[in-house]
Amino acid sequence: MARIRVGIVGYGNLGRGVETALALQEDMELVGVFTRRDPAAVQTLRPGTAVRAITDLETMPGEIDVLVLCGGSKSDLAEQTPQLAGRFTVVDSFDTHVRVPEHFARVDAAARAAGTTAIISTGWDPGLFSINRLFGEAILASGSTYTFWGRGLSQGHSDALRRIDGVAAAVQYTVPSEEAVDRVRAGERPQLSTREKHTRECFVVLEEGADADAVREAIVTMPHYFEPYDTTVTFLDAEELARDHRGMPHGGFVIRSGESSPGTRQTIEYRLQEDSNPEFTASVLVAYARAAVRLDAAGDHGAKTPFDVAPGLLSPKTPEQLRAELL
Amino acid sequence: MARIRVGIVGYGNLGRGVETALALQEDMELVGVFTRRDPAAVQTLRPGTAVRAITDLETMPGEIDVLVLCGGSKSDLAEQTPQLAGRFTVVDSFDTHVRVPEHFARVDAAARAAGTTAIISTGWDPGLFSINRLFGEAILASGSTYTFWGRGLSQGHSDALRRIDGVAAAVQYTVPSEEAVDRVRAGERPQLSTREKHTRECFVVLEEGADADAVREAIVTMPHYFEPYDTTVTFLDAEELARDHRGMPHGGFVIRSGESSPGTRQTIEYRLQEDSNPEFTASVLVAYARAAVRLDAAGDHGAKTPFDVAPGLLSPKTPEQLRAELL
Numbered sequence: 001m002a003r004i005r006v007g008i009v010g011y012g013n014l015g016r017g018v019e020t021a022l023a024l025q026e027d028m029e030l031v032g033v034f035t036r037r038d039p040a041a042v043q044t045l046r047p048g049t050a051v052r053a054i055t056d057l058e059t060m061p062g063e064i065d066v067l068v069l070c071g072g073s074k075s076d077l078a079e080q081t082p083q084l085a086g087r088f089t090v091v092d093s094f095d096t097h098v099r100v101p102e103h104f105a106r107v108d109a110a111a112r113a114a115g116t117t118a119i120i121s122t123g124w125d126p127g128l129f130s131i132n133r134l135f136g137e138a139i140l141a142s143g144s145t146y147t148f149w150g151r152g153l154s155q156g157h158s159d160a161l162r163r164i165d166g167v168a169a170a171v172q173y174t175v176p177s178e179e180a181v182d183r184v185r186a187g188e189r190p191q192l193s194t195r196e197k198h199t200r201e202c203f204v205v206l207e208e209g210a211d212a213d214a215v216r217e218a219i220v221t222m223p224h225y226f227e228p229y230d231t232t233v234t235f236l237d238a239e240e241l242a243r244d245h246r247g248m249p250h251g252g253f254v255i256r257s258g259e260s261s262p263g264t265r266q267t268i269e270y271r272l273q274e275d276s277n278p279e280f281t282a283s284v285l286v287a288y289a290r291a292a293v294r295l296d297a298a299g300d301h302g303a304k305t306p307f308d309v310a311p312g313l314l315s316p317k318t319p320e321q322l323r324a325e326l327l
Numbered sequence: 328m329a330r331i332r333v334g335i336v337g338y339g340n341l342g343r344g345v346e347t348a349l350a351l352q353e354d355m356e357l358v359g360v361f362t363r364r365d366p367a368a369v370q371t372l373r374p375g376t377a378v379r380a381i382t383d384l385e386t387m388p389g390e391i392d393v394l395v396l397c398g399g400s401k402s403d404l405a406e407q408t409p410q411l412a413g414r415f416t417v418v419d420s421f422d423t424h425v426r427v428p429e430h431f432a433r434v435d436a437a438a439r440a441a442g443t444t445a446i447i448s449t450g451w452d453p454g455l456f457s458i459n460r461l462f463g464e465a466i467l468a469s470g471s472t473y474t475f476w477g478r479g480l481s482q483g484h485s486d487a488l489r490r491i492d493g494v495a496a497a498v499q500y501t502v503p504s505e506e507a508v509d510r511v512r513a514g515e516r517p518q519l520s521t522r523e524k525h526t527r528e529c530f531v532v533l534e535e536g537a538d539a540d541a542v543r544e545a546i547v548t549m550p551h552y553f554e555p556y557d558t559t560v561t562f563l564d565a566e567e568l569a570r571d572h573r574g575m576p577h578g579g580f581v582i583r584s585g586e587s588s589p590g591t592r593q594t595i596e597y598r599l600q601e602d603s604n605p606e607f608t609a610s611v612l613v614a615y616a617r618a619a620v621r622l623d624a625a626g627d628h629g630a631k632t633p634f635d636v637a638p639g640l641l642s643p644k645t646p647e648q649l650r651a652e653l654l
Binding site: 017020021024025097100101104121126128130131133134135137138139140141142185187260261263264265266267268269270271272273274275276279280282283284287290305306307308309310311312314315316319320322323324326327 | 351448455464465591603641643649650
């Protein structure tokens, strides 16, 4: 069978993750990376990867089965996904939760008009976590759903640290409270405040001559970002930061805790532990790219979310194989 | 909107669980329980539940939207599912893994001929665990999948204990080895023998005058059932057994441990903790009954498994609500 021909649009951490993930999928091949930058200036992870200008896509609809869109939700995807869905089957990881309905409507209109398929908001949250929130409440109608994030690197909170006077470099990890997770797992169905659900760990390199106490105070009192949480601040030197905090780990839990009858507790728990958030997200995008091609081939056009995609479409195996091997 | 009209076929633990689960679903209503026994002799859990002879179904296709089949895989479902799919949209929890392909083929032929929809092998294993095995290998193409069962009551192993001379009553729990689960969770990808994955806990009431040591020896040396495992035997009296071991707890883990690139570990873990296995399985069946009705209404006929059902079809919410609230 012909392999699925995939294009990557945008070449940051996520785009590199897709390049890496595709190399593990035998039924898929990478046509190339499409970028707004000068292609000659882009260094790819894998030596054979072609890099082309994004404008080259205009002449290529017949050469590509699906585009994996790897831009950011705010700046890129809101425009790119509807635009490219007008000519290609696409998947994205649009993750601005409140703007999903609007994004869906715009992508759906473009994809229906063009007869293409577009799966939006794939990845892990939105994505796999969303599916587990849905399964949880559909199965345990009487219950509570909890989402915990981490232990994971938060880009937004790391940026907030770096804006503080006296901070030369910093990273911040969001950590689910073990006590809170254990209470939820035990079926207590607690009401949890923001402070009770997560803690924040900051690793900070000071500028020369900076006052550690003042920096620490500025961090733990910062409204919204750190004040509402139990926040720890650890100072370290630039070498230690580079050595011990290079990765982009993330993950978390979705837990549905309910009762099927009075006093009969049932708990569904879904947990991700990611050494690399962008590589994991990319691996999910690639599986949904396969599903998008199959939906398109079946004439099922328009915008979709992970809620609309049958699990079997994600796998390279045939329905017969899946029933025999995995059911 | 009209509520989904549901019939229950078979009224053991699972059928009672479906009766209980339906009471929590506002968009569904129970038409009645259909049994091979004398309906007058069947005591239902809920006072308003109608009980009718299974033969009454012959005149009722217009009054029922979906049948939830609650018989056993060996004796009942192999015959009942294809037969009833010839007149009704149905869901079952057929769980004889090796016979799934054959069961699927027979149900598919009947459902296609009749223009009905039949979702087979719903529940948690097969069912939710199967879906997680599929997601795991589709997303983390390079990796290993582990399924652990328990802590849970095993009917087959409890029966085996009761057949031993000197045993008056007994229950057996299958318990995942904590050490094995931790090794898998940590990304070690170990090769695990049967003995290393699970242990077995036996709670035994002796007959009067029975020799405890002889009974213990007969248990731990029983081939297939107990010899390949680390097995503990606890003797207790009939009152303690009745008080502390009435429930039918179960659950387990599906863990996919893989690498998205060399040295970059990614772990997906799915865990169920069920106070009542039949009530949990029933809750899953009921969600798939809703999906079956929707597939049937959309003209998507024939046999399906959980691999073929988009998650959104399980929820009472509309696609718009799901995107706004759960994505």
